[in-house]
Amino acid sequence: MEAGRVFKITINGQAVEARADDTILKAAQREGIHIPTLCYHRQLSPYGGCRVCVVSVEGIPRLVASCTMPVTDGMQVRTDSEQIRKIRSTVVELILSNHPKDCMVCEQSGRCELQDLAYEFGLSHIRFKGEVSVHEIENQNPVLERDYNKCILCGRCVRMCDEIQGVGAVDFSKRGFRAKIATAYDGVLDCEFCGNCIGACPVGALTGKPSRFKGRPWEVRKVKTVCNYCGCGCSIMVNVKGGEVVRVTPVEDGGINEGMLCVKGKFGFEYINHEDRLKTPLVKKNGAFVEASWDEALDVVAANLGRIKKKYGSDSIGGLCSAKCSSEDNYLFQKFMRTAIGTNSVDHCARY
Amino acid sequence: MNSRPKSISISVCMGTGGIAAGGAEVMEAFEEALAHLGLAAELREKCTAHKVGCRGFCARDVLVDVVLDGQRTTYECVQADMVPRLVEEHIVGGVPVEQWLAGPDYEAFHAGQTKVVLSDCGSIDPEEIDAYLAVDGYTAIQKVLGEMLPEEVITKIKDSGLRGRGGAGFPTGLKWSFAAMAKGNEKYIICNADEGDPGAFMDRSIVEGNPHALIEGMSIAGYAIGANLGYVYIRAEYPLAVQRLAHAIEQARAREFLGKNIRNAGFDFDIQIKQGAGAFVCGEETALIASIEGGRGMPRPKPPFPAHRGLWGKPTIINNVETLANLPYIIRKGSEWFASLGSEKSKGTKVFALTGKVCNTGLIEVPMGIALKEIIYGIGGGIEGGRQFKAVQTGGPSGGCIPAELLDTPVDYESLAQVGAIMGSGGMVVMDEDNCMVEMARYFLHFTQEESCGKCVPCRVGTKRMLEILERIVAGQGEAGDLELLLDLGEDIKAASLCGLGQTAPNPVISTIRYFRDEYDAHIVHKRCPAGVCKALFEYQVVEPLCKLCGLCVRKCPVGAIEGGKKKLAKIKDRKCVKCGICIEVCPFDAITQIDIHETAEV
Numbered sequence: 018m019e020a021g022r023v024f025k026i027t028i029n030g031q032a033v034e035a036r037a038d039d040t041i042l043k044a045a046q047r048e049g050i051h052i053p054t055l056c057y058h059r060q061l062s063p064y065g066g067c068r069v070c071v072v073s074v075e076g077i078p079r080l081v082a083s084c085t086m087p088v089t090d091g092m093q094v095r096t097d098s099e100q101i102r103k104i105r106s107t108v109v110e111l112i113l114s115n116h117p118k119d120c121m122v123c124e125q126s127g128r129c130e131l132q133d134l135a136y137e138f139g140l141s142h143i144r145f146k147g148e149v150s151v152h153e154i155e156n157q158n159p160v161l162e163r164d165y166n167k168c169i170l171c172g173r174c175v176r177m178c179d180e181i182q183g184v185g186a187v188d189f190s191k192r193g194f195r196a197k198i199a200t201a202y203d204g205v206l207d208c209e210f211c212g213n214c215i216g217a218c219p220v221g222a223l224t225g226k227p228s229r230f231k232g233r234p235w236e237v238r239k240v241k242t243v244c245n246y247c248g249c250g251c252s253i254m255v256n257v258k259g260g261e262v263v264r265v266t267p268v269e270d271g272g273i274n275e276g277m278l279c280v281k282g283k284f285g286f287e288y289i290n291h292e293d294r295l296k297t298p299l300v301k302k303n304g305a306f307v308e309a310s311w312d313e314a315l316d317v318v319a320a321n322l323g324r325i326k327k328k329y330g331s332d333s334i335g336g337l338c339s340a341k342c343s344s345e346d347n348y349l350f351q352k353f354m355r356t357a358i359g360t361n362s363v364d365h366c367a368r369y
Numbered sequence: 370m371n372s373r374p375k376s377i378s379i380s381v382c383m384g385t386g387g388i389a390a391g392g393a394e395v396m397e398a399f400e401e402a403l404a405h406l407g408l409a410a411e412l413r414e415k416c417t418a419h420k421v422g423c424r425g426f427c428a429r430d431v432l433v434d435v436v437l438d439g440q441r442t443t444y445e446c447v448q449a450d451m452v453p454r455l456v457e458e459h460i461v462g463g464v465p466v467e468q469w470l471a472g473p474d475y476e477a478f479h480a481g482q483t484k485v486v487l488s489d490c491g492s493i494d495p496e497e498i499d500a501y502l503a504v505d506g507y508t509a510i511q512k513v514l515g516e517m518l519p520e521e522v523i524t525k526i527k528d529s530g531l532r533g534r535g536g537a538g539f540p541t542g543l544k545w546s547f548a549a550m551a552k553g554n555e556k557y558i559i560c561n562a563d564e565g566d567p568g569a570f571m572d573r574s575i576v577e578g579n580p581h582a583l584i585e586g587m588s589i590a591g592y593a594i595g596a597n598l599g600y601v602y603i604r605a606e607y608p609l610a611v612q613r614l615a616h617a618i619e620q621a622r623a624r625e626f627l628g629k630n631i632r633n634a635g636f637d638f639d640i641q642i643k644q645g646a647g648a649f650v651c652g653e654e655t656a657l658i659a660s661i662e663g664g665r666g667m668p669r670p671k672p673p674f675p676a677h678r679g680l681w682g683k684p685t686i687i688n689n690v691e692t693l694a695n696l697p698y699i700i701r702k703g704s705e706w707f708a709s710l711g712s713e714k715s716k717g718t719k720v721f722a723l724t725g726k727v728c729n730t731g732l733i734e735v736p737m738g739i740a741l742k743e744i745i746y747g748i749g750g751g752i753e754g755g756r757q758f759k760a761v762q763t764g765g766p767s768g769g770c771i772p773a774e775l776l777d778t779p780v781d782y783e784s785l786a787q788v789g790a791i792m793g794s795g796g797m798v799v800m801d802e803d804n805c806m807v808e809m810a811r812y813f814l815h816f817t818q819e820e821s822c823g824k825c826v827p828c829r830v831g832t833k834r835m836l837e838i839l840e841r842i843v844a845g846q847g848e849a850g851d852l853e854l855l856l857d858l859g860e861d862i863k864a865a866s867l868c869g870l871g872q873t874a875p876n877p878v879i880s881t882i883r884y885f886r887d888e889y890d891a892h893i894v895h896k897r898c899p900a901g902v903c904k905a906l907f908e909y910q911v912v913e914p915l916c917k918l919c920g921l922c923v924r925k926c927p928v929g930a931i932e933g934g935k936k937k938l939a940k941i942k943d944r945k946c947v948k949c950g951i952c953i954e955v956c957p958f959d960a961i962t963q964i965d966i967h968e969t970a971e972v
Binding site: 107144146 | 648
């Protein structure tokens, strides 16, 4: 009803125009004002669980979570004070007191939001000692590893799976310090394996098995391309290290997929460097395939296609291409079929 | 007196406490005896034995009222085997059994109380709607529907000064006005009967003892805000309350006090019961709503407040049992009358579950503003065994401990908060010199940590770290700096937690450090538990000159930790001893003593 209205608020004394449906965090982010966050994810519903984003609001006695607090006209917000810094620091310190210190071998190191916050607050010493949660690593599937020893219970995977993917494969279980993310009755993960939870996880609790120990975030070159597994045309970022694809990540701010991927786009890249992959052409001689040079193979194909086309016509030939080829290969193939062969009988395993 | 009475009415306390003490058997014994003597057949409806809800003085259950020709006599601690004599001597013989009469404690227990919400609880049969109708029940809703506009009802409740009895003390009428003004045709009333504080049984007793008052109160609230459906969210651990409430709802429907077009007044209202699954955090209103909706009981940040967006996203008012059960009485007797009770800012009365080391334990209702001292030494009859009072804990596991020097503190929302405690929903645990305050703080924090939903970091991990420090202290492993760390972390948890559970969880620790720091120091510095409670800090020793070599302790020790036997000096093997204290209890010669470990270390 008021969505179109503009509210005048101040953040740290600075006049800011906010939309009526803004939270404090959104209004601040638009102005480039930094408020640290952890359980917040721009695509998911506000949660207010981590308490890292607390700010103070004039007239409200308690600190409030900026990710959930709606703005009101005339609101006066402070994002920084001694108490706010102390609360944020204590919260991160508490999380670290129940978190493995194995950043040196953690897949998430370098893009870990917890690591960044620990650095931001200079937490080189943890005052709290005590029990550390111990969970068995869950990895009874080919692609997704869940190491809940690293989980900080921000709930981003739960919301991603429920709100965006619509699957609801995981949720919170148990209470108090024993609270954890779990499947129903702690059963084996039964989901679509889209891996979008990995993208949502701020720490290294959820990782893609095909990428393990293949490359640090700062070591890879990111190449933006389009996934060719189906006709959706999702934008993807191929992470390349030393000429090898080590990981596929979504393009966060663009593409029709808005950062989401499916199991194929996310994990289906291992064939590229797979040892079983054909590296030389094979020509059938006396009923058996034998290795041949490219020239020899192309000569065989050209001769046979030319002969068939001449004898039976262009439409006697059909072409079927593969999602395992690049988009560029697929484009050239259909071009070849239409121009060189002269037929529209061309298809692809994903039917696009 | 030889003439038999012309009317006989027996009331037997059959709340959960009364039944546990043998109420059902007592009831049966009376029915049998009256039938056997032919009185039941002779006097017919003028000879009745009926169950009533909690009468408050649980320490003396089973309480029985024998009313002969209108003359009431109260007996305490009645058991089934006492019934034949009561019938023979009192009902038939006309002479009350002196030795079993409720005594001066019963008088003292009730003398300091003012009963509003409990006024019919314990005197009427909770399973009979006619019993409630006989005490003007359901006249308030008829008055509201017939004579008042919804906004007039809200004004009346505002004028009464009634504040939420669930603990936070928010003005009830004001809260209603938010929901009444909220847009939308679909609104809900929820009764929070998820009473979870250890030792608290206020709401259970009201639901068990007078369920119709709750139903009537909910109907009034529903009319005031424009809701046509109410939910009672009640613990599944309260089977008797659930059963009586369900029965009462059926009866109210049958008499058209619930359902479509109530009493032809054009107002529809019905009530559904939702049983909770045992999570303490579901007492928090947003977690409670999530639970009714079928989700996990986890709180969400406010705003939006439930009065704007509550159950199924619709405007919803959540009041606790005691708040709602007060409403019929306020409507009937007027807001001025209600506001005349209590203190300046806290009007009316408050029900407490008085437990712990006080002589008279039970359910009490007192005017707001009464001094703690009056409750403990007046109604409660002081400390058991003449021991020294140490502290009183109000507000359940989230409350604080109030020491002897502050016993003049009046019981109202502001005064209790000022001394570091809270009103809470009505738990009141009295502690004496034998209670260790450090162990008490550890116990309550253990409870809140276990019951934390796990959503926010300060509550989930913070209370765990506080608990671990306390566990070290009671185990004699406390270190310098522990108290500073507890206070520092406690304040951060209070400031940063998402919901009321975390925001109050450190209270027992902070308040006991504030008032009983010397006890903490004794544990940390001297490795001594002054109350002799913390097992890691003491040992048992046989005092050789006193031991008569009888061997009783050896035989009674449940873990075989005592060597020796007949004609052989007893010797306690420390490693095996679980410090249960049975040896001290059984030794006829007081030859076993409890000594602090630091003393043995020095020797």
